[in-house]
Amino acid sequence: MKESIISVQKAVNDLLLDDIKGLVQDCLNEGITPLEIIEKGISKGLAQVGEQFENGTYFLSDLIMAGEVVKEAMPLLEAKLDPGAAGQKGKVILATVEGDIHEIGKNIVGMLLHVNGYEVIDLGVDVPAEKIMAAIKSTGARLVGLSALLSTMVGSIQEVVDSIREAGWKDKVKVVIGGACTSEQLKNEMGADAYGETAVQAVKIFDKFSAAS
Ligand code: B12
Structure with missing residues (x-):
């Protein structure tokens, strides 16, 4: 190196x-x-x-x-980093889950999504499920990225996934998870739609969902 x-x-x-x-x-x-x-x-x-x-x-x-x-x-x-056609690929709601205040990884993901043509609605850190639901409703976003680093806070991911299911939005809203304590296995346990290990992967995953919608 x-x-x-x-x-x-x-x-x-x-x-x-x-x-x-x-x-x-x-x-x-x-x-x-x-x-x-x-x-x-x-x-x-x-x-x-x-x-x-x-x-x-x-x-x-x-x-x-x-x-x-x-x-x-x-x-x-x-x-x-060169911003692409801003917002062209759609809106992504981004948040670090409730109880967790780590923001560096989320910010990198947001930065890459932005330069790759997404409108990023960054709700910040320690974000409760209700706030994410309100943002989905008010912005019409169909893509949600959740960042979680604390293994004690994975329950907050579950709350978001459950709220989306209870609202009847499971088919149209895609939840992508990432951050040090997440994994493919956790994604399956939580019922989220995808897991991304890096910010580069995050862009690829959102591109796939965006193209399919
Ligand atoms: C810096 C840091 C902090 C800073 C954060 C500052 C900030 N402004 O963000 C502060 C001081 C706040 C902090 C606090 C704490 N921390 Co801390 N922290 C870290 C540290 C050293 C680095 C985290 C980081 O930014 N990594 C770099 C980024 C780029 O990596 P990343 O977040 O994983 O993101 C990448 C990918 O995961 C992915 N990604 C991230 N988000 C998303 C989202 C989506 C949708 C997708 C697809 C991908 C994706 O893309 C990113 C880029 O490729 C880690 C160590 C580590 N190994 O992670 C500990 C660590 C996460 N912290 C830890 C702990 C224990 C704490 C505290 C509880 C300490 C305490 N005793 O109070 C508190 C918790 C506070 C809270 N309620 O959240 C533990 C967690 C252990 C665990 N398994 O739960 C770690 C692992 C340290 C350790 N080895 O013990 N911390």
Whole structure:
């Protein structure tokens, strides 16, 4: 892997708020794509932060700082991604589920959907099922993306899927799940329509549903 990407990975892992922008800019100057920087630099660095948290070297304050480091870099990357015909492929409601406030992965998914021609209605984090239902109703969106990282909060995915079924919308509204604690198996258990491991996969899945509708 290129030295400059490893520097981004290290800057995230070492929580170097002042250095991250310059290091990301170095990667862009070398012609490395924003997606590669996100996947091989930023996401890998965050995974290392997670490991350090798990083994007790890092604390909650370090997780917060890691989030800030990544937020510092994202506008640079977003500016380099070309927005397609905005909203052409339809509306996607995006939310991190109730009880969960992790937003970085959701924001990356939103960014990629936006540049790939979707109108993204981002409801934010810790979003209850009622708010998602109200947004489906008021916007007419047929695609919903749920992000969940805390395994203790998977019940919130179930609430959204159940609410959609109870409203009689199961056939027309597609629910796609993603985030560190989700999986194909969880998708089946929850009765969601698809699971995406990465933001790139998220775009492919939504494209499939959008083309079929
Ligand atoms: C940064 C971080 C935080 C920050 C978040 C800051 C922010 N602004 O988002 C803060 C400080 C808030 C935080 C808090 C907590 N955290 Co935290 N956090 C992390 C960390 C280090 C990185 C998460 C991240 O952003 N990853 C990078 C992104 C890009 O990855 P991602 O979210 O998985 O997204 C990608 C894919 O999953 C996918 N994707 C994501 N969403 C979606 C949606 C759809 C529809 C699709 C298709 C795809 C998709 O695409 C993305 C890009 O490819 C993880 C470690 C880890 N390994 O994940 C722990 C981690 C998730 N946190 C953890 C914990 C325990 C907590 C706390 C409970 C700690 C505490 N004691 O208080 C709290 C919970 C607060 C809450 N109620 O939510 C645990 C969860 C364990 C578990 N299995 O439940 C982890 C795994 C750390 C660990 N190893 O122990 N955290």
